[in-house]
Amino acid sequence: MSRMLPYPLLAASLLAMWVLLNGLSAGHVVLGTAIAVAASHVMLALEPAKPRIRRWYLLPKLVAIVLADIWRSNIAVARLILRRDQSKRPSGFIVVPLELRNRTGLVILAVILTSTPGTAWVEYDSTRSTVLLHIFDLVDETYWIDLIKNRYEHLLLEILE
Amino acid sequence: MSASILSWSLLIASLLLGVALAIAAFRMIRGPRAQDRIVAFDALYVNAMLLLLLFGIRTGSTLYFEGALVISLLGFVSTVALAKFLMRGEVIE
């Protein structure tokens, strides 16, 4: 079973996508299954780290927090862009030390921080495990470090470890 | 009643997106450096995709949505290829 379907979740979602896009019929189910199985064998050649999520029940909380933060920072960044005087706003780089070592966790954190307007993930240093971020509105450096450490990293550590 | 509300708001939204497309194109021409042009290109294809979604709502046709999916796929791949080219000087090593 595991040799036939190395990534069951990936194969299932590919099949679901195929059927949803093309309409439900026997032919499309067969074709979609063939493509899903072939694609998961291609993934096997790439050897991605298998994500292991320990606490599933905390994921909705993370999603809710991220959506609320994206909404708030959208408004904040929109306001800053429309402000007349652009020279007053400080923006710059900060280096945040991370305790998170898990690859999946780092990917999720990078996606969260980059898709939130106002913060951009620039570079991760794996030897020192620090991340270089660019902050749009860098009034208080400790506020941002505190936000990233306590709001996202803590929860991600709880979910993954 | 509801048809006129929708058609007016879709018209206004399309105009706004047209303005966004024009600004992104302006930044793409202006530069000043290659990375600015790539960020502008990224914004440009996302805006074009959103405009296509608005056409989809206006006509009620699914075809526009598949077009939007294709645009976002190709746009993503080309942005990644361009960013990789900036970094390494070649796309496929």
Add this chain to the structure above:
Amino acid sequence: MMQADQLPVWAALLASALVLLGAGFTVIGAIGLARLQTFYERLHAPTLGTTWGAGGILLGSIVYFTVAQSRPVVHEVLIAAFLTVTTPVSLMLIARAALYRDRAERNPLVPPDDASQETDA
């Protein structure tokens, strides 16, 4: 426009508000792309268009097509999932490429790379 006249007024108002909200955020992001001074500031501007800009328009489309009951809501969900995965990846790659180029030119605006400077010396 197809069966839009059978649409209840609240649905039309909700879909219109969401679509206008999305288009508004997108255009503000584009204004930021033109107005902001440095490259790394401009990097933040397109995320407005890809988060709530796209989100508003997709939600408006979901509301419209669900109430009009003309087709199941599949494409919007797929596009939203695809955008959330791809835009951070492309922005991160562009940021890293820009950082690499700026460091190669020893631009004083970006933080230097400690590890490579040790090997340089």
